[in-house]
Amino acid sequence: MHDRKKGVLAEAWTIGKAVGQAMRITFINFFRKPVTVHYPTVSRPFPNRFRGLLALTYDKETGEENCIGCRLCEFICPPAVIKVEMLKGEKRNYAKFFSLELYACEFCELCVQVCPTDAIIMMKSFDMATADRREMLLDKDRLHAIGLQYEPSWATGNLLRDMQQPPKKESAKPDAGSGKPDAGSAPA
Amino acid sequence: MTPDRARELLGTVAGVTLSGAGTPVVAQVEPAQWLDAARFAKDTLGCAFFSFLTAIDWKEQGLEIVAWVDNLDARVSVELRTKLGPGVTSCASLTPVYRGANWMEREGFDMFGVRFEGHPDLRRILLADDWEGHPLLKSYAVDTPHPPYR
Amino acid sequence: MSFASLPPAVQSLIMGSAVLGAIVGLLAYVTLLERKFAARLQSRIGPYRVGPRGLLQPIADGVKLLLKEDVMPDSADRPVFKLAPVVFMIPCLLLFGVIPFAPGIGVADLDNGILIFLAISSLEIVGLFMAGWGSNNKYALLSAMRAVNQIISYDLPFIMTALVPVMLAGSLRLSEIATAQAGLWFIAYPVIGQIAFVFFIITAVAAENRVPFDILEAESELVAGFRVEYSGMKFAIIQLAEYAHVLGTSFLGALLFLGAWAGPGPVWLGPVWFLLKALAVFLLLTWVRWSFVRIRVDQILRVSWKLMLPASLLLLLATAATIVWRTPHA
């Protein structure tokens, strides 16, 4: 504590200055606006690309469900929480069965990315706490209902794949992935 | 010390086969020479920095131990490897040369069941003491039932 | 029948109950004050959910702690474990018995009030050590040993510093120290007053075991120190007692240096002024607490014995010399 080279008074002065400095900084912060968000009453604005609750979508024009039961999301899912069975139809296929174990989901957005029909998307919602674990086992109806309940995030399979598209050999056509920073604010 | 010079020097050590080019210098060592090769790397090549030690299970060809050391001043990396051979689970410990090998070898014992001879404190490190089997062996199936949690 | 015509014992009883009630109520809100103040220092809001702006938070805390399960370790030294919070609490509340809150208002205005105050103030260590020992917990034991070390080494400079105003006032009676400041608060006394006040704050922080001197709580090392095994109401009592001790010291600081109840306005505003000044001292202690990191036990002891104690002795000497110098020779 006591530096022998300096005098006691000089030492006391440095200590006093440092102490004053620390207390000054806390005092400055006393007058800063608190950063706390009153969570359940006020919610932080979601960014456009928020990766939240998963949902299935309907086609906007025909009102049909988009999922064709191709099982790509089931294969890609790293924690293997998606289970799909396909129902063959005449014009197109459907998902006979679609379940998602949200309690093990890690929200990596790979299922969204691989979906060829933009059927599975993510929602701007994260508060899914529940007292019953079984409520987090989402079936097809629940997923469709969630899709109508919340606001969708920006990402869909096609948009994500476009963004990552490498330049085509020879014909470098400008697309969402190349060129200027991409317009993440455009809603899906 | 350059990678080439390191290669040249390592070539003079008995039981060392070199492969690859540039950095890292990959030295395939006979199991009997394992400790000597490491000591040579540290003392002669100046590889004082011990990066990691691990094992690879080549199924029927047995285990291979890999250690990676660096000479930080000359920026030369040396990868030491030794094939223990089928069925062999014992290997000389590098702890007399590198103190950092202590935990790495405990992990190797934990995951692969390699008995490092001369290790001061060879216990399981990541898994529980009463765990059965060595999970990173290829013979250990992913869905092997484990003793119940307590 | 007026209050003054009652027998002294009854007077003390009434006054004591009144002060006790007021202090316990005040303590509850002092915790809220500290939490709110600390929160703002840290860019937070602090408790805001219970009642308007969190004003009911202390009550909610109390109810919660009352309803909590009272866990006692199996191998604890039961009588000691149970008794410790009470032994800890009593001296902390007794402090308020000797403080005069305004001329004539107070439980007992003793002619050696400050000595009694300082004596009682260091008694808390008994309860503290009992708690540490009785818990049969290594963390608690270490903490209790640290506590004994620390409190003994900081009570000495604390007492020395508190003696400076005593010398300036020339009396051990707290009310006389207060009235002696009618002209000039002792904090405004040239040089000596300011140094003494700074020393008082440092030693008070140390004697209250607050950061940066809170090595006996030291939750990053000793989890919660001596109270690690306490829960429910016992924990609440310990917590309350700690705050009582801090508040008592704040009152003492306001009395010794800030002129106690002196202030503009009518006489009946005196206690209010005193309270405000005490709270200001309390906030200063809080501000120090929330601005520094903790120091190590051996360093704390070194600071005390090698720096604070000699320095406070010197200060005392200087005060004595000043008084002699300024007193006209008869």
Added chain:
Amino acid sequence: MPDVRALDYAGSERLTMNMGPQHPSAHGVFRAILTLEGETVVGVDAVIGYLHRCHEKLAETLAYVQYPTIASKTDYVAAMSSELAYVMAAERIGSFEVPKRAQYLRVLMGELQRIASHCLWLGTWCMDMGGALGGGATIFLYCIRERELVLDLFESLVGARLLYGFHQVGGVRYDLPEGWTAECRKTVALIEQRLGEYEGMLEDNPFFMMRTKGVGVISTALAQDVGISGPLLRGSGVEWDLRRSQPYSSYEDFAFTVPVETGGDCYARYKVRMVEFRQSIRIIRQILDGLPAGPISSRPGVKSLAQVKVPKGEAYARVEGPRGEVGCFLVSDGSNKPYRMKWRGASFSNLAVLPHILPGCSVADVVAIMGSVDPVFGEVDR
């Protein structure tokens, strides 16, 4: 680990004290069985593994397209650098090229991640030293306040705050959204200003100096021998920064200094990290100024599991993470899954130094030293 019995016995009773796995300063789930003589540590047995999740076995069962999203769970405080180590190893085996823009984005994220991670380190370290009910908590909350701003940037980029899944083999998955660069500039400017406040609260502060100077000295020889890396190694006087000595992902394009301190104590490590904060900000500014246009991935976006196949081979990719050398040793057998993956966690090696330096310290120093090592147990136990 020194043999406790071999140490000189002063005649007082010894106390065995468990620090952790449930302990306020265990930084997760670390258990140090301390043998105490009074308040002095005479023996340490470090127990780890409480957070073991078989990452190395898991990697053998997951494809190259899947694992990067899980790699972020090894070092969850610096997820960007752990993901990068994995994809770099795969790219190195397959000699996949990465577009310039993607490389710059990786550096950008790595440096932002370093800021976020160091913020957390500073906060938790001060909390270890200063108490959750004291000045330590104040600095902790300030640091977390600033870290949140960086996480906000990540969130607006990838949509997640902690586990990003930003990298993929051949590039990155997300391009910058509109307005992101402006936001980023604002954030780093703010953080740079606030850094001065942290230093003002800590440096010259007698309490802080007493706690850190000369505490937990790691000698250069011990540092190399045990294989500690990152700020700890540089704090012990070795100039070794993978960004400088073995540049990856276009780090050679940027100007920055590698701080080296020779003290080897907690204060030296603190100084190194504080300089790194500023150097990261410097690199970020350079990237934002010179971010090239172009594709963000040399391979099309992930569509199926078998999309990325890596030829037979082996590679060791090392990345300078906030805690040091994050390495991924990958052995490929030509399929879409690795044959073997060894994860070299920086914290694992850094933590292994504790049994060598703790004996002789007091209990209070143990937490200060452990905090200065900055272990993340996701990476230690993997």
